[in-house]
Amino acid sequence: MTANTIIAADTRINARWLIPIEPFGAVLDHQAVILQGSRITAVLPQADADQKFRTRETIDLPNHVVLPGLINLHGHTAMSLFRGMADDLPLMTWLNEHIWPAEGRFVCEQFVQDGSRLAMAEMLRTGTTTFSDMYFFPEATAQAAHDTGMRAQVCFPLMDMPTMWGSGPDEYLAKGADLIAQWRGDDFIMPAIGPHAPYTVSDGPLTAAVALSEQTDAAIQIHLHETAFEVEEALKLTGKRPTERMADLGVLGTNSQYVHMTQLNEVDLDLLAKTGGHIVHCPESNLKLASGLCPVQTLIDHGLNVTIGTDGAASNNDLDLFGELKTAAMLAKAVAGDATSLSAHKALEMATLNGARALGRDQELGSLVAGKLADLIAVDLSDPFIQPVYDPASHLVYSNHGRAVSHSWIHGVPQLQDGRLTRIDVPDLMLRVRDWQRHILS
Numbered sequence: 001m002t003a004n005t006i007i008a009a010d011t012r013i014n015a016r017w018l019i020p021i022e023p024f025g026a027v028l029d030h031q032a033v034i035l036q037g038s039r040i041t042a043v044l045p046q047a048d049a050d051q052k053f054r055t056r057e058t059i060d061l062p063n064h065v066v067l068p069g070l071i072n073l074h075g076h077t078a079m080s081l082f083r084g085m086a087d088d089l090p091l092m093t094w095l096n097e098h099i100w101p102a103e104g105r106f107v108c109e110q111f112v113q114d115g116s117r118l119a120m121a122e123m124l125r126t127g128t129t130t131f132s133d134m135y136f137f138p139e140a141t142a143q144a145a146h147d148t149g150m151r152a153q154v155c156f157p158l159m160d161m162p163t164m165w166g167s168g169p170d171e172y173l174a175k176g177a178d179l180i181a182q183w184r185g186d187d188f189i190m191p192a193i194g195p196h197a198p199y200t201v202s203d204g205p206l207t208a209a210v211a212l213s214e215q216t217d218a219a220i221q222i223h224l225h226e227t228a229f230e231v232e233e234a235l236k237l238t239g240k241r242p243t244e245r246m247a248d249l250g251v252l253g254t255n256s257q258y259v260h261m262t263q264l265n266e267v268d269l270d271l272l273a274k275t276g277g278h279i280v281h282c283p284e285s286n287l288k289l290a291s292g293l294c295p296v297q298t299l300i301d302h303g304l305n306v307t308i309g310t311d312g313a314a315s316n317n318d319l320d321l322f323g324e325l326k327t328a329a330m331l332a333k334a335v336a337g338d339a340t341s342l343s344a345h346k347a348l349e350m351a352t353l354n355g356a357r358a359l360g361r362d363q364e365l366g367s368l369v370a371g372k373l374a375d376l377i378a379v380d381l382s383d384p385f386i387q388p389v390y391d392p393a394s395h396l397v398y399s400n401h402g403r404a405v406s407h408s409w410i411h412g413v414p415q416l417q418d419g420r421l422t423r424i425d426v427p428d429l430m431l432r433v434r435d436w437q438r439h440i441l442s
């Protein structure tokens with residue numbers, strides 16, 4: 001290539017600020033991001049882009065900060081249809097007396113299709129481009145994510161009890177193996193294994209889950225050490241803390257993701273540090289259900305990869321990862337007794353590159369670097385509630401909420417343009433949601 005060669009590409013995005021996540025802590029002024037097909041081909045100063053690239057379209061974002069799309073590592077997407085149904089309750093009362101009976105009555109394939117579309121509309125609107133789901137009828141969630149063009153880790157549920165999705169562990173594992181076979185290797189859908197929790201899955205199915213993970217390389221995601229009650233009951237029933245039992249069964253490892261992780265002692269921390277794996281911090285669900293506090297800084301100090309999730313909209317009650325980041329950053333400081341804990345940049349890294357690492361895809365997702373997949377978002381900082389701007393990273397975590405997200409691309413495809421969703425028919429979706437509301441109320 002000579003000095004004068006002009007390169008043709010699809011799209012040029014001119015950003016007032018760019019937070020690439022790699023290198024850590026960078027905030028770059030007046031940058032251009034060049035997209036070609038599904039990938040980022042260059043990230044460079046706008047003046048240099050003028051010399052080097054000619055693109056089919058140019059999108060000027062003069063008041064915006066551009067960053068990688070956010071990764072929500074834990075949720076139950078279809079539960080958006082249960083938002084606000086049962087508030088102000090502790091976990092086991094919430095599950096036993098409200099959520100599980102409601103799931104038994106209403107959850108079916110159509111519920112999951114509609115509920116996951118509602119969740120995707122909210123997630124896309126607030127800056128999430130990749131999510132993880134653990135719910136019944138995972139084939140419906142996978143299809144809905146595929147049709148919308150979102151990336152999703154779809155964990156099939158595994159429990160001892162029969163549910164509307166199957167008669168018990170053998171059927172869940174057989175259907176789960178089919179789901180893995182169908183989607184394995186797909187760019188968008190990452191099939192995974194979702195044993196619900198230590199108190200709902202016995203040793204046999206957990207051992208089978210580990211074997212399936214080893215055979216297929218599918219990740220395991222499990223709710224773990226969510227409450228003090230869970231740990232106390234496990235000690236009474238098995239003589240082991242849940243983390244110790246998971247270690248003995250081979251569940252702990254670098255391809256596993258542990259959701260919640262409040263109530264950790266030194267033995268747990270040593271086991272986790274020794275075996276690796278990924279923590280999914282869900283601060284708002286932990287607060288709302290009064291489940292406990294996750295010691296984020298201690299986990300980071302033990303070398304663990306800490307990611308973030310919202311949990312379902314029935315225990316949060318929204319799927320806005322920017323709001324979650326603010327809660328996480330505030331809480332980490334209070335729990336550590338240290339205001340320097342979980343800085344704005346660390347929080348942003350948690351919702352991007354750390355999430356990509358947990359999915360085993362940090363070579364292609366999680367930062368804005370030439371060659372990576374084009375999953376990125378723009379946040380408009382011109383509203384009064386985020387003015388003036390000294391440090392866009394600070395605003396993203398401490399002053400923003402997800403509704404300021406104006407644009408997003410996944411795999412190079414526009415998903416949000418000036419706040420409008422391009423791939424979800426919102427009026428049609430709202431009609432369906434209203435039907436469900438009427439049905440559930442009646």
Ligand SMILES: CSC[C@H]1O[C@@H](n2cnc3c(O)ncnc32)[C@H](O)[C@@H]1O
Pocket residue numbers: 076091095099100103134135136157158159196197223226285311312315
């Ligand atoms: C097996 S599908 C998922 C199952 O999990 C339930 N659930 C939702 N939120 C939580 C939580 O915070 N802890 C434990 N279980 C949760 C959901 O209602 C489904 O039944």
Ligand SMILES: [Zn+2]
Pocket residue numbers: 074075076223259311312
């Ligand atoms: Zn959950």
